[in-house]
Amino acid sequence: MAAASSLHVAAPVATPRVGSSAGNRSASAARVVRVAAAGSGAARAGGRLVARAAVAAKENSPARAASKSDGHEVLLFEALREALIEEMKVDPTVCVFGEDVGHYGGSYKVTKGLAEMFGDLRVLDTPIAENSFTGMGVGAAMKGLRPVIEGMNMGFLLLAYNQISNNCGMLHYTSGGQFKIPVVIRGPGGVGRQLGAEHSQRLESYFQSIPGLQMVACSTPYNAKGLMKAAIRSENPVVLFEHVLLYNLKEKIPDEEYVLCLEEAEMVRPGEHVTILTYSRMRYHVMQAAKTLVNKGYDPEVIDIRSLKPFDLHTIGNSIKKTHRVLIVEECMRTGGIGASLRSAIIDNFWDYLDAPIMCLSSQDVPTPYAAPLEDATVVQPAQIVAAVEQICR
Amino acid sequence: MVAAAVLRHLGAGTARRVVALPLTLSRGVSDSTEPLTVETSVPYKSHIVDPPAREVATTPRELVAFFRDMSVMRRFEIAADSLYKAKLIRGFCHLYDGQEAVAVGMEAATTRADAIITAYRDHCTYLARGGDIVAAFAELMGRRDGCSRGKGGSMHFYKKDANFYGGHGIVGAQAPLGCGLAFAHRYRKEDAVTFDLYGDGAANQGQLFEALNMAALWKLPAILVCENNHYGMGTAEWRASKSPDYYKRGDYVPGLKVDGMDVLAVKQACKFAKQHTLENGPIILEMDTYRYHGHSMSDPGSTYRTRDEIAGIRQERDPIERVRKLILTHDLSTSQELKDMEKEIRKQVDTAIAKAKESPMPDPSELFTNVYVNDCGLESFGVDRKEVTSVLP
Numbered sequence: 001m002a003a004a005s006s007l008h009v010a011a012p013v014a015t016p017r018v019g020s021s022a023g024n025r026s027a028s029a030a031r032v033v034r035v036a037a038a039g040s041g042a043a044r045a046g047g048r049l050v051a052r053a054a055v056a057a058k059e060n061s062p063a064r065a066a067s068k069s070d071g072h073e074v075l076l077f078e079a080l081r082e083a084l085i086e087e088m089k090v091d092p093t094v095c096v097f098g099e100d101v102g103h104y105g106g107s108y109k110v111t112k113g114l115a116e117m118f119g120d121l122r123v124l125d126t127p128i129a130e131n132s133f134t135g136m137g138v139g140a141a142m143k144g145l146r147p148v149i150e151g152m153n154m155g156f157l158l159l160a161y162n163q164i165s166n167n168c169g170m171l172h173y174t175s176g177g178q179f180k181i182p183v184v185i186r187g188p189g190g191v192g193r194q195l196g197a198e199h200s201q202r203l204e205s206y207f208q209s210i211p212g213l214q215m216v217a218c219s220t221p222y223n224a225k226g227l228m229k230a231a232i233r234s235e236n237p238v239v240l241f242e243h244v245l246l247y248n249l250k251e252k253i254p255d256e257e258y259v260l261c262l263e264e265a266e267m268v269r270p271g272e273h274v275t276i277l278t279y280s281r282m283r284y285h286v287m288q289a290a291k292t293l294v295n296k297g298y299d300p301e302v303i304d305i306r307s308l309k310p311f312d313l314h315t316i317g318n319s320i321k322k323t324h325r326v327l328i329v330e331e332c333m334r335t336g337g338i339g340a341s342l343r344s345a346i347i348d349n350f351w352d353y354l355d356a357p358i359m360c361l362s363s364q365d366v367p368t369p370y371a372a373p374l375e376d377a378t379v380v381q382p383a384q385i386v387a388a389v390e391q392i393c394r
Numbered sequence: 395m396v397a398a399a400v401l402r403h404l405g406a407g408t409a410r411r412v413v414a415l416p417l418t419l420s421r422g423v424s425d426s427t428e429p430l431t432v433e434t435s436v437p438y439k440s441h442i443v444d445p446p447a448r449e450v451a452t453t454p455r456e457l458v459a460f461f462r463d464m465s466v467m468r469r470f471e472i473a474a475d476s477l478y479k480a481k482l483i484r485g486f487c488h489l490y491d492g493q494e495a496v497a498v499g500m501e502a503a504t505t506r507a508d509a510i511i512t513a514y515r516d517h518c519t520y521l522a523r524g525g526d527i528v529a530a531f532a533e534l535m536g537r538r539d540g541c542s543r544g545k546g547g548s549m550h551f552y553k554k555d556a557n558f559y560g561g562h563g564i565v566g567a568q569a570p571l572g573c574g575l576a577f578a579h580r581y582r583k584e585d586a587v588t589f590d591l592y593g594d595g596a597a598n599q600g601q602l603f604e605a606l607n608m609a610a611l612w613k614l615p616a617i618l619v620c621e622n623n624h625y626g627m628g629t630a631e632w633r634a635s636k637s638p639d640y641y642k643r644g645d646y647v648p649g650l651k652v653d654g655m656d657v658l659a660v661k662q663a664c665k666f667a668k669q670h671t672l673e674n675g676p677i678i679l680e681m682d683t684y685r686y687h688g689h690s691m692s693d694p695g696s697t698y699r700t701r702d703e704i705a706g707i708r709q710e711r712d713p714i715e716r717v718r719k720l721i722l723t724h725d726l727s728t729s730q731e732l733k734d735m736e737k738e739i740r741k742q743v744d745t746a747i748a749k750a751k752e753s754p755m756p757d758p759s760e761l762f763t764n765v766y767v768n769d770c771g772l773e774s775f776g777v778d779r780k781e782v783t784s785v786l787p
Binding site: 095121122124126127129131132133134135136137138139140141142143144145162163166167171172173174175176177178179180182211212214235236 | 552553570573579601604605611767
């Protein structure tokens with residue numbers, strides 16, 4: 001799976017991190033960081049949605065801001081680790097909870113070396129007790145810490161569902177704004193290589209309706225690092241979905257510090273004929289299908305939505321306005337999945353721009369089988385994506 | 395003397411105009427800080443720890459304050475009962491009357507730097523932590539000036555500046571939260587502890603034992619307080635727990651069984667626990683207490699226990715009566731003065747209710763506030779950002 005994205009280094013926008021209206025951040029004074037955006041962003045006023053001019057930079061466009069150095073190559077799990085290390089160095093309240101995150105270094109090596117750097121209290125090896133260590137994370141957050149809670153596999157977080165839904169998502173509201181819960185809940189999910197049903201769950205939809213949570217899915221080393229940093233800095237609870245099969249993706253990322261916007265989608269491949277909305281691992285299946293489609297004469301626009309809650313309807317809307325056709329490709333379950341919500345959001349907002357019914361390719365509503373051909377059939381494959389585009393563009 | 399004279403001057407006909415006398419003016423009610431030693435009602439039972447002494451140091455002022463605070467709580471809960479029956483409070487309302495000694499005794503042993511977290515029977519704990527009585531009534535009635543802006547309700551009282559962390563509706567879910575608070579104490583090297591309250595019903599929750607394990611493993615300054623009122627809603631403890639000795643269930647974690655109707659015993663135990671936990675990690679305190687009301691307002695409380703039992707506890711072990719007897723025995727006040735104090739408290743509570751009733755309902759826009767912290771301008775909760783449709787250029 002080739003990492004199709006090139007570096008998205010747009011015009012550097014220095015955004016001083018001043019206290020937001022909610023105020024009282026525990027971190028030190030304003031830090032200036034570059035917020036790398038897919039397009040130049042206009043300021044977001046109060047509650048009004050201000051449209052942003054989504055810059056559709058073509059892949060081979062020379063419009064890239066000069067970065068000070070060449071950047072360095074990392075694997076995706078290393079990018080996540082870099083983000084963690086950077087944030088933990090700067091903010092002493094950031095800590096990590098999870099099974100085998102400390103001495104073992106993390107089951108996917110995301111936290112390798114962190115315990116040696118920051119100590120056993122800041123990189124806490126928990127017993128196998130998801131419900132209560134997630135609850136502990138929420139309690140610690142109520143008291144001003146910023147835990148990053150790892151589920152060794154997203155599926156295990158089902159055991160912590162009560163804590164995530166009732167406490168994490170709701171405490172800011174039920175306390176009338178007194179407490180904030182700036183936790184990051186992260187872990188790998190998705191269908192892997194014959195890991196069996198219980199370890200191959202696609203749970204984005206399970207957390208989707210919890211009020212108060214934000215959800216993002218990373219797909220490249222670049223956005224993994226940026227989103228992890230943004231999630232840690234966010235005052236809201238953020239669920240960061242990683243994917244078991246993407247940890248070894250290699251990419252060159254900037255040496256300078258950067259933070260991505262949690263609510264923004266990423267333009268992967270600009271095009272004219274159809275908008276393909278995808279996230280996480282399916283991005284790569286889509287890009288693979290895109291090669292075939294280009295050979296067949298189609299020009300798909302591929303957007304990695306990244307933000308699963310809320311959706312970046314500006315980027316998505318601007319794309320639909322241009323192409324008038326939408327295909328959603330996701331690994332989530334068909335029933336009540338991210339695609340289902342995205343479809344209705346698009347219908348509610350952009351009905352007039354559509355020339356064809358929205359198509360949604362999701363994984364099948366089955367427990368992931370063990371046998372390889374069956375497992376392959378559970379998720380969307382590039383051939384199906386090609387067929388779908390051909391059908392939409394008929 | 396002065397008090398009696400003033401009352402006579404007012405005359406029997408104007409009995410309703412009871413003047414609220416500041417405590418210092420009345421001769422009888424002592425505010426002395428002379429030490430006084432009282433023995434607890436029963437000895438402590440302990441599990442792998444040496445129990446504290448039965449002799450509790452207190453002062454007249456403290457005893458009078460206990461009386462006053464518990465009376466305010468008692469009055470608050472009874473008033474809440476009436477408000478519920480008048481349909482001004484809706485939904486679930488879990489009343490604490492009978493258990494006041496736990497909240498008051500605990501508060502006497504702690505500072506506001508210590509954290510307290512409890513479940514849904516939280517009105518009195520909120521008051522003990524310095525909560526505003528008007529805000530409490532307003533919250534119960536779902537008004538704008540409620541302590542959670544009307545959005546939490548009876549089960550969601552919090553007071554961040556007093557380190558009171560609520561207020562939780564799901565049984566047992568607050569246990570790990572409390573350990574998280576204790577973790578934060580340890581992380582920040584604060585010399586403070588967390589009182590993590592749960593009931594005999596929650597004592598069978600798995601997450602409690604998970605939390606206990608972690609607290610013991612990392613020596614977190616967590617004091618787990620089991621408020622054992624002997625009934626998990628309608629199920630008596632012996633029908634739900636194989637071992638109702640909740641103070642022993644920590645296994646490797648020491649425990650103490652305390653008469654939860656004796657405010658001085660509670661205070662002593664909490665002081666002891668605080669000292670213990672700062673050095674040695676978690677400890678369990680089982681408060682043997684009782685609630686006069688049913689589990690909540692929709693439970694009459696008499697289908698699973700006899701009225702005789704309730705009346706008997708009220709007769710023998712009522713926490714306020716115990717303190718009243720102590721005050722009278724030590725001649726710290728007269729019976730009439732205590733009655734006047736209760737009348738005054740009743741009036742204060744009624745005034746608070748009237749004030750709370752004046753508070754308006756929350757503005758409709760409050761439906762959407764505090765879902766997220768307004769971070770970087772984020773203001774959304776549905777996948778397509780509230781109900782505002784996207785505006786494209």
